[in-house]
Each structure stands twice: as structure tokens, then as C-alpha cells.
Amino acid sequence: MKTLGEFIVEKQADFPHATGELTALLSAIKLGAKIIHRDINKAGLLDILGANGVENVQGEQQMKLDLYANEKLKSALKARGIVAGIASEEEDEFVIFEGFEDGRYVVLMDPLDGSSNIDVNVSVGTIFSIYHRVTPVGTPITEEDFMQPGSQQVAAGYVVYGSSTMLVYTTGNGVNAFTYDPSLGVFCLNQERLTYPPTGKMYSINEGYYVHFPIGVKKYIKFCQEEDEATYRPYTSRYIGSLVADFHRNLLKGGIYLYPQTASHPKGKLRLLYECNPMAFLAEQAGGKASDGVNRILDLKPQTIHERCPFYVGNQYMVEDVERFISDNQ
Numbered sequence: 001m002k003t004l005g006e007f008i009v010e011k012q013a014d015f016p017h018a019t020g021e022l023t024a025l026l027s028a029i030k031l032g033a034k035i036i037h038r039d040i041n042k043a044g045l046l047d048i049l050g051a052n053g054v055e056n057v058q059g060e061q062q063m064k065l066d067l068y069a070n071e072k073l074k075s076a077l078k079a080r081g082i083v084a085g086i087a088s089e090e091e092d093e094f095v096i097f098e099g100f101e102d103g104r105y106v107v108l109m110d111p112l113d114g115s116s117n118i119d120v121n122v123s124v125g126t127i128f129s130i131y132h133r134v135t136p137v138g139t140p141i142t143e144e145d146f147m148q149p150g151s152q153q154v155a156a157g158y159v160v161y162g163s164s165t166m167l168v169y170t171t172g173n174g175v176n177a178f179t180y181d182p183s184l185g186v187f188c189l190n191q192e193r194l195t196y197p198p199t200g201k202m203y204s205i206n207e208g209y210y211v212h213f214p215i216g217v218k219k220y221i222k223f224c225q226e227e228d229e230a231t232y233r234p235y236t237s238r239y240i241g242s243l244v245a246d247f248h249r250n251l252l253k254g255g256i257y258l259y260p261q262t263a264s265h266p267k268g269k270l271r272l273l274y275e276c277n278p279m280a281f282l283a284e285q286a287g288g289k290a291s292d293g294v295n296r297i298l299d300l301k302p303q304t305i306h307e308r309c310p311f312y313v314g315n316q317y318m319v320e321d322v323e324r325f326i327s328d329n330q
């Protein structure tokens, strides 16, 4: 058995100039994940279930669980002194860690993904994305540090709080997956260099918005439902409604996740910086592909912290199929 801590330190040895900072940063995320795991598992007992996720954690002030996750991750990251600031789904603006201008990293995160699923005991997640800052170390960070294309990510990953809690991450050298053992308090390696299976049989999309999808996506959905033995169609439809959980299942079983433009979200719902980019990095590292329907996600140049984009991610050939349907039906 190998723990996540041991694994990270072992991998650090592959980089002779490594300072240990990224190792410490990943440890901070690991700690944040353990805290969130603990409190999500007690959600019912702590009376934090409710229509809009309003909760009262540990007898303290009322806050939503995703805000609580945000605070826990933020303080775990800040305590290490190596992160100069963060951007988060739960923060309107990026946050400067005062006094930590020497930090070389910035972190972007979705502290609790799919949080509406908490109320019904369905898997949720945490997503993180790590960059080297582009402004000089020693100065306050600026928005520029967060407006980097996803191709510049140093590391990215997610934690899925499911029937077990798993942490899956990449530093650009393959995807590694760890399962949390709560009795020991450690994440244990269970798959190194994880890749998509060669064939995918699942498609994941909220078909409730079908009438508003671009025509190419509508035709792709019909394609998924047609019978064709050679290409394993019809595919199976699976949609949890937590990006992390849907992505994780498709990574293990093979499949595609789609979130196109809809009437309520004309640019797509998912956020480029802390949902699409980290998942795209993982997907590519696992031999898959991520696209906005036309462009590679990791090549997009962000304009604002919370910007959204259409998202298609999964087995490479499946993403290419949907891209073809989109381009043929412009």
C-alpha cells in the first residue's frame, strides 16, 4: 500500500530542481479534502440538509456547505504560505493572501461541485487547478495570474465524495487515483497512470434542456441512441448532475460528458477556469479530449474569472464525433 503523501514525495524526486512547494500545496488540498469528507459524511447529523443548502456546521454561524468547503480549503492553502492567492466559485473576485506575496502559485477551485446533490445523498466533489503566477514573486498577485490558458496548469485534480472518497490528480505526467481510508486518515494509491478505456458506451447530458441545444448536439444525441453493433450503440445514458461524479464514471467506464449552450445559459453552464480547465487537463492526461465544441478547452484564453463555456469531455473519438456533428450543422 502506498499513501498519497508517499506518492507525491516519490514523484518529487523525478524533478531535481523541485522545491517541495508543490508537494506542500497538494498536501494542503489533501487536508482540505479530508475535512470536507468528514463534514459531508455527517451532513444529516449536523442538520445541514435543506432546500438551498443552508446549514449550521459545528454549531457555528449558518453558512452553506459550499461556503464552508471554500473556507476550509482557503485556510488549508493559506497556512502553507506558498500560495499567493486563490480564485473560487464562491468568491466574487480573486482573493489575495496578504503577507504571502512570495508565494509562487495561485489556485483556482470549485470547493463543492454539485452541491445541490448533498440534500439527496448523491456524490459531490471538489475541483482544483494550480498555476505558477505570471507576475513577479514578491509583488501582489493580479488578475493576470488567473487569466492563463488551461495549458499552463501545473497540476489539477478533483476529489469525489461518493460511496468512497477518491482524489484524482495530474501534474502533467499521467493521472493517478487514490481512495481515502477514513479509519487510517490516509488516501491510498489505487490506480497509477489511469486512462480512458478504448471504447466508451456512456453519454452524460441533461436532456431536459434538449429543445435549446444546438442542432449539432441534438443530432449527436440521436446518434448516441441509434443501434450499431460495431460502435457499441446505443450508448447508455447516465447523468448524475455533479460534474465530478459524471466525469469520474466516464473516465473509469468510457464515455462522454456534454454541457452545451442552453436557454438559461447561452454560453454553457460550466465555468472555464475551475470546472472545465482542470477536467480538460485530466482528460487529456488520461488519453481523452476536451472541447468547447470547436476549440480545445486548454487553448482558450480566459477573459473573466467566472466565465462559462460549452463543455464536451471524454473519450477522444466521442468528443471528435460531437465536434463533427456541430461543425456539420452550423
Ligand SMILES: O=P(O)(O)OC[C@H]1O[C@](O)(COP(=O)(O)O)[C@@H](O)[C@@H]1O
Pocket: 089, 110, 112, 113, 114, 115, 116, 206, 241, 242, 243, 244, 269
Ligand atoms: O443541473 P444541471 O443544469 O444539469 O447542471 C449540473 C451541473 O452543474 C454543476 O452542479 C455546477 O457545479 P456547482 O454545484 O459547483 O455550481 C455541475 O457539477 C453539474 O454537472
Ligand SMILES: [Mg+2]
Pocket: 110, 112, 113, 114, 243, 275
Ligand atoms: Mg461545480
Ligand SMILES: [Mg+2]
Pocket: 066, 089, 110, 111, 112, 113, 114, 115
Ligand atoms: Mg461548486
